[in-house]
Amino acid sequence: MTNTQTGTQTDMTTGTTTETTAENPTATLAMVTLDAAETKPMADFWSAVLGWPIVYLDEDYAMLTGPSHALGIGAIPDYQPPAWPNDGSKQFHFDVAVEDVDAAAERFVDLGAERPAEQPGDTWIVLLDPAGHPFCLTNASAWG
Numbered sequence: 001m002t003n004t005q006t007g008t009q010t011d012m013t014t015g016t017t018t019e020t021t022a023e024n025p026t027a028t029l030a031m032v033t034l035d036a037a038e039t040k041p042m043a044d045f046w047s048a049v050l051g052w053p054i055v056y057l058d059e060d061y062a063m064l065t066g067p068s069h070a071l072g073i074g075a076i077p078d079y080q081p082p083a084w085p086n087d088g089s090k091q092f093h094f095d096v097a098v099e100d101v102d103a104a105a106e107r108f109v110d111l112g113a114e115r116p117a118e119q120p121g122d123t124w125i126v127l128l129d130p131a132g133h134p135f136c137l138t139n140a141s142a143w144g
Contacts, residue, residue: 031063033072036131037079045112045130046071049096081132085118093133097140101125104137 036042043054043062052064052071062073083089098104105125109115113127116134120126125137 029069031070031072033074034129034131034133035076035079036073037075038131039073039075041112041130042073046073048111049108079131081128082134084116084126084128084132084134085120086134094135095124095138096135097143098137099140101137101139108137 039062043057047054052066055065056063060075064071112130126134
């Protein structure tokens with residue numbers, strides 16, 4: 001059990017208490033899963049964008065594996081994509097670092113992304129993946 005106020009974690013079987021730090025995290029992020037109407041178009045798109053292999057694919061679920069994380073895609077009946085632009089209902093989005101934002105946007109559109117008319121900034125481009133999830137293309141040099 002973790003006490004979020006003190007940053008300590010107690011093993012309920014032994015009673016041992018440890019402090020949660022960057023060197024001793026409580027958890028690690030293993031995978032992000034996106035909902036979609038169909039798995040294959042999303043798996044193909046994100047595999048091409050990230051260069052990650054598709055390690056599992058059927059009509060209900062797909063998984064890609066990267067160097068330290070995985071991306072899952074789950075088919076949801078009556079899937080409704082997030083709106084863009086939105087009224088605050090979008091819960092999160094990916095920032096994808098690329099060397100050339102304009103060239104990457106063209107390539108990703110060729111792969112199945114959509115470039116919406118509404119673009120909120122000058123230093124990034126918002127695209128929608130094949131299931132309608134917004135994501136941002138940003139210049140890799142901005143990430144250090």
